Amino acid sequence: MAEIDHAKINWDEQGQPLSSQFDDVYFSKTSGLDESRHVFLQHNQLAERFAALNDGDTFVIGETGLGTGLNFLSAWQCFLAHAPAGARLQFISVEKYPLQHSDLEQALALWPQLSELREQLLQQYHAIHSGFQHMQLANGRINLTLLIGDALEMLQQLDGNVDAWFLDGFAPAKNPEMWNEQLFAQLARLAKPSTTLATFTSAGFVRRGLLTVGFAVKRVPGFGHKREMLAGHFQPLDAAAQPSKKTAPWFARPEQPQLASEQRHAIVIGAGIAGCASAASLAARGWRVTLIEQHENIAQEASGNAQGILYLKLSAHATALSRFIISGFGYSRRLLEARSTQQTGNHSTATLDTSDWDICGILQLGFNDKEQKRLDALTAHFPESLLRPVDAQQASQLAGIPLENGGAFYPETGWVNPPALCHVLSQHPLITIKNNQHAITLTRDDEQWQVHAENTQIATAPVVVLCNAANVAQFSQTQHLPLSRVRGQTTQLPATTASHSIKTVVCANGYISPARHNTHTIGASFNFADDSQEATLAEHRSNLALLHELAPSFKLHLATEAIDVATLKGHAAFRCTSIDYLPLVGPVAQHEAFMQTYADLRKDARLPLSQPCPWHKGLYVNTAHGSRGLLSAPLAGELLAAWVCAEPLPIPLELAQNCHPNRFALRALMRNTPE
Secondary structure, eight states: OOOOOOOOEEEOTTSOEEETTTTEESSOSSOHHHHHIIIIIGGGTHHHHHHTOOTTOEEEEEEEOOTTSHHHHHHHHHHHHHSOTTOEEEEEEEESSOOOHHHHHHHHTTOGGGHHHHHHHHHHOOSOOSEEEEEEEGGGTEEEEEEESOHHHHHHTOOSOOSEEEEOOSOTTTOGGGSSHHHHHHHHHTOOTTOEEEESOOOHHHHHHHHHHTEEEEEEEOSTTOOEEEEEEEOOOOGGGSOOOOOOTTTSOOOOOOOOGGGOEEEEEOOSHHHHHHHHHHHHTTOEEEEEOSSSSSSOSGGGOSSEEOOOOOOSSOOHHHHHHHHHHHHHHHHHHHTTSOOTTOSOOOOOOGGGEEOOOEEEEOOSHHHHHHHHHHHHTSOTTTOEEEOHHHHHHHHTSOOSOOEEEETTOOEEOHHHHHHHHHOOTTEEEEOSOOOOEEEEETTEEEEEOSSSEEEEESEEEEOSGGGGGGSTTTTTSOEEEEEEEEEEEEOOTTGGGOOSEEESSSEEOOOBTTEEEEEOOOBSSOOOOSOOHHHHHHHHHHHHHHOHHHHHHTTGGGOOGGGOEEEEEEEEEETTSOOEEEEEEOHHHHHHHTGGGGTOTTOOOOOOOOEEEEEEEEEOOGGGHHHHHHHHHHHHHHHHHTOOOSSOHHHHHHTOTTHHHHHHHHTTOOO
8 A cells, every 4th residue: 555646736826726647727827616517517517406306325536636625625515506305415535645634725825715614624634545445525515535546447447326427637648547438338338327427628528438438418608718528418328348347246225215305214123332333324315214222321331431543454465354444444534523513414412522532642662572573564554644664762752651672663543432423323213212112023025124022012103223242143134143242341541640641552462542431441452262241350461561661650650559450440341343354335135045156156156146136125234343443434335325225335345245244154165065
C-alpha cells in the first residue's frame, strides 16, 4: 500500500487551483460553480429528478475525478433544495490524486455560498487512504464514497447501479488514462436504462467511445467559452455486447421486497457496536428499527470496555482482513468526528463528549529482535501517514515516559469509550430499544419474521439482522455458521500523578491507554478455556504482567507494586471470531438447500452453476468482529445497510464476498470437505 500521491497544486492570481500533474485547471476561471451547475446538474436533469424521488429512495451519482469536490457540493446543495426530506444521496467519486486537506479547504473557500456544506466535508476529510473510503454527512442523509486510486481499477471493484454520471477528469488530451474504452465499459456496466451522463468535453473519440458501450450522447451547448459538451443517457445494447454484470449466484444480491416507506421495519438483535452501527445505518435510510438487547443496558458484552483501542492489526501482505481494516479504520475515524459535532439536520441530540475518545496515536513496541524485524517489514509496506517506524528515543517522546524499545507509531488512531459510541449510534427517533429481552427463536410467516423469547413474541418485521456475536449460532437458521468465542478481560488501574504523563496508547502483547476519568485501561487477556463472565483476579494479575513486559517504567509510574489486586475493577466478555478472522456481513442462505443446490461443486469447483441461491428472505448477519470491532463493525453496518437497501456497496465486491456468510459452505463444497 503506497503513500497516496496527493495533487500538486499551483494557485493563480485569482486564487484558483491549477494542477501541476496535468497542467490544467480544476474548473472554469469564469465561474466553477456555474460551470458545475450547467454541465453536471442541468444536463443530468438533477433538480427535476431529485424532486421526483420518494421518501426512502436513494439517488446515486458516480463521478470520475473528485478534484476539489465542487461538483459534489453543488449536487448536495441541489439535492437539499429539491429532494424530499426522506430521500438520500449517495455520491461515488474516483480520484487518483486527492487534494491535501489544506488545499481542499483553500480551493473551496472560493465559494462562500457552499460554506456550510464545505465545513461538513472538511470535518470528514481525514484518514483518507488508498481504496474505498466511505463517509457519512448530514447525519447519514448524504453518503460520499471516495475510490482512491486508478479510475479503471477502482471502478472494476465497484458493485451497484449509478443513476447519473459526472465525467470530470482533466482534459482528455492531458489525462488520456481517464478517457478510454475500458473505462467507458465500466460506466456502462454500472449503468441502468434510466442512467444519464454529462461531461464538459466534446472530444470526438469520447463521444464515439460512449456510443460504442451504449450511451446515446450528443453535443449540446457548453459553458462559457466552451462551444460544446456531451450529454445523454444509457441505452442498453444487445445482451451479447453488454458488459457483464453477473455475480456468482451464491454471492448475488437477494431479490428485495418492494416495501412502502412505512413498511420499512427491521429487527436488530444485539446492541453492541455491531448492532448499534447496523441500527444507525438502517435508521439513516429511513427504516424503523427495533433493537433487541438481552441485558438491562446496551453495550454490556464485548462493547462494554471503558476504553477500546482503535488498533490496526495489519499484515505486510495485502490480505482481505488488512484491506477491510484500513477502510473500516477510516470510516470509524470519521464517524467519531461526525458524532462529536452537531451537524445540520441531525435527528439526534446525542453527541460524543471530548472525554469519550481521543486520537492520541498508538505506539506498538518492538519488544525483541524478531518483533522489531516484523514491524520494520510492516512499516515498509504502508504510508507514513498510517504508520511509521520510531526508535526508542522517539517512542519515549511520543509516549511521555521512558521506553527501552522503538517500534511503529500509528498517528491517526487512538481510543474510544465503546458504550458512549453505542449510545450515540442508537439515539435516533426511528430506533426503539427493547432491553431485558432474550431472543431465542426466529420464525417467518406471511412475509414477516417473528422473534420469540422463551414464552412470548418480542417483535415482528420483514427484515431481521443478527448482531449478537457468537449467539447468532443459537438460531436454527444460522447454526451452521462456524463461530467461536474467546474470553477477554481488561483491568482498570488508578492513575497517579506520574502516569498522567502517558500521552499515547502503548501496546505489544498487552496495552495501556492514557488516563480517562483518572483511570487507565490495561489488557487484554485471551482465554479460550474459561467460560466465566466475571472478572477474575488471575487475569488481573496476567494483565499486570503484560503491562510490566511493555516497559519497566510502567511499574514505577503506576506504582503497581503497591496495588491490592483484589481491589481492581475490570470488564470480562467474549469476543466472537470466525475461522478466517474476517467478519460475517450479509444475507443468510437456507443452509441445507444451499448444499443441495450447489452439490455439483464437490465434483468440479469450476462448474459455472447458475441456480438462484435459496435465501432466507430478509435475514442478515453482522458478527464475528473479534478484537477489531471498533474498526470493522461501523463500516460493516454500512455494508449491511447496502445489502438490505440494494445500494452500491461501500467496499470492493471481492472484499464483500470475503465477508459473505456463504463463504464457508461454498469452500466446503469446492474442496469437497465435510461441513
